[in-house]
Amino acid sequence: MKPLFNLETLPAGLGVESLRIGDLSEAMEYLCRVIEPQIQDAPLAQYPEPTSNNTAVGLADVISLDDARRRVLAAGQPAPVDQPDTHNLMSKNGQSTAHQDPTQPSTEDTSPGATIINLADHMQQPLHDAAGGSQSAQVIDFQQHQIDNARRLASNAATEDMTFAEILQKAQNG
């Protein structure tokens, strides 16, 4: 990526970088504080919080519903009932998973690479609709080879000790 400008050539004393870091930190903390009640409305909030070591690449704050199911089942608690509005009910190939038996081991990949896709599922939705796709809020517009590639990279990451940046870079390069 060609740099838009060189930090080293900025006039000394401008303090732009420090100013931006301060603004960004404040913005991040503010959003996290404000948005928390909206997240707490989700039934998923009843599940145990993810531990800090559930991924190798710093995605400990991200947890999928299937991962949560496994934790609940492991703790011997009743399995949760699916909530249509709180989880992507369609698998990547468009097949519904709404009626999947929660007591059965999930085949969904909850590795770091798959977690990245989970984030994109929801963010990508408006794009799909705008492009003339289905108006259904559950349709995912990912190509299978991209998903496979991300999962393969995530799988390799565990053994190759890849960083998050490396996974992203490799996934982008295909």
Place this chain on the structure above:
Amino acid sequence: MLGKSRPQNVNQVRAQAYRDLIRREAKIGGTLFGTLPNGHRREFFCLDKHTWVWHEEWSDKSGKHHIRNTRYDVRPTGVVKIQDGRGYQALSPSEARNLRDAVRLYYRKVMNDLYHQTV
């Protein structure tokens, strides 16, 4: 005259530098959500304390160019979404969670890759 123009120039340089930092952050933010289809351009960034922006451009099969801007307004009462400047939408709990996670990832990656600070 030179004395007057100098402070203005410094302010202009500062403003330009600040915008350039945001542009660089936006490119990093666009990498957080997996591989982009060919012909797509995606940016995700923090504009200010109250505004986070998702920008996406792509061309459909007929070659028509599309642009979708999604703005997340952070208000004391919660976060609302505005797409292409039309109306306000409440976030579902799952989208709220995804946005929070995306913002945290953005912060970590930007701080590490652009500002070389460990958080």
